[in-house]
Amino acid sequence: MKSLKKYKITSILICAILHSFIYTSCIDRLDFIGTTEEGQLVIYGLLTDSGEKQIVTISRTSLLGLAPKGVPGAEVFLLTDSGEKIRYFDIGNGVYELINYKVNDGKRYSLEVIFENNTYRSSFESLPKATGEDNLSFTFKNEPFNNESPEPVFTVSTECTFPETPEPIFIRWLVEETYLWERIWLPCVGWCPPPPPNCFISDLIEPNRLNLFDGSNTGTRNTSLVLGKRQVDNSFISIFFVSVRQLSINREAFIYWEKIKIAVSNQGSLFDIPPAPVFGNIYNAANPNERVLGYFEVAKEKITRISTNRGDVPFFLNRPCEFIVGKPASEYTAECIECDERARGKKWTTIEPPWWNEN
Incomplete structure (x- = not known):
């Protein structure tokens, strides 16, 4: 049962992180009340000063540790301490979106969700003032990762420097990969269509890894940290970008994310604290006894990128989609033809990201 409880927490965490690409105000201790129940509401929102889309996800927990199910049909609003009320748009599957909203340093923000005759709110949060400066690097080497024996592994790390500020800095990092996948242009007779556009495929690297820095208990103004690892495969055949989102929170x-990290890392020994739901800053305004999972956080964001290409990889990479004269179209795998087949559920587009050639 302990491994099942752990998986339930992990699935909720990963769901929230993936949607942020991609959770009552009293959180000074971890409330252990047993296992996560089926149907518990999970509300997670991340508001940043990036100027990009702001996302809120609403879901309900499922049995057997499965990923939470998206909840559409809610009314979702961003509240400010000056009385503004801005609506998020329901784009389906429990995802709510706010576009082109400028976060103001001088305001405090809260989330309001109206669903099934209940009103849920978060505590107000303000935008932190400072971020760190990430200096990214990567390595390729053989080491144990998913297996006990060594295997080719890609690792991205940071040397982060923080400014001198009177207020302590708290940092969380998210790491996303985006790689180029070239599709096959099949031979044809007569009029031929233009070559198909390339695929740009994105995913989080180790979404269940929580990279945190606490600047309140140390005098140091820098830290060295491994941000993420993944197996080396043919995703590295062409250009491979890593985008590191540094969130100053x-x-x-x-404290909330630190408790999540403790719960997820728990291995269930006799002397460990048992895994259990971690409650954040969201509550039912009319029924404070309802346990609501999730968090609404306001973060100052900085994005740093680093790229690699085939020449950096010291391992053999199989090329499944090389064009061979005379090879019938039926003998190429589906991933050589369609982006969706290659992505296998990951985000993808045929539009080159605006930052693609910045390095």
Whole structure:
């Protein structure tokens, strides 16, 4: 049962992180009340100063540790301490989106969700003032990762420097990969269509790894940290970008993520604290006894990128989609023809990201 409880927490965490690409105000201790129940509401929102889409996800927990199910049909609003109320748009599957909203340093923000005659709110949070400066690097080497024996592994790390500020800095990092996948242009007779556009495929690297820095208990202004690892495969055949989202968060949000990290890392020994739901800053305004999972956090964001290509990889990479004269179209695998087949559920587009050639 302990491994099942652990998986339930992990699935909720991964779901929230993936949607942020991609959770009552009292969070000074971890409430252990047993296993996550089926149908518990999970509300997660991330508001940043990046100027990009702001996302809120609403879901309900499922049995057997399965990923939460998206909840559409809610009314979702961003509230400010000056009385503004801005609506998020329901784009389906429990995802709500706010576009072109400029976060103001001088305001405090809260989330309001109206669903099934209940009103859920978060505590107000303000935008932190400072971020660190990431200096990214990567390595390729043989080491144990998913297996006990060594295997080719790609690792991205940071040397992060923080400014001198009167207020402590709390940091959380998210790491996303985006790689180029070239599709086959099949031979044809007569009029031929233009070559198909390439695929740009994105995913989080180790979404269940929580990279945190607490600047309140140390005088150091820098830290060295491994941000993520993944197996080396043919995703590295062409250009491979890593985008590191550094989120400067408030103390309360840091405490929440630190408790999540403890719960997810728990291995279930006799002397460990048992895994259990971690409650954040969202509550039912009319029924404070309802246990609501998730968090609404306001973060100052900085994105740093690093890229690699085939010439950096010291391992053999299989090329499944090389064009061979005379080879029938039926003998090429589906991933050589369609982006969706290659992506296998990951995000993809045929539009080159605006930052693609910045390095």
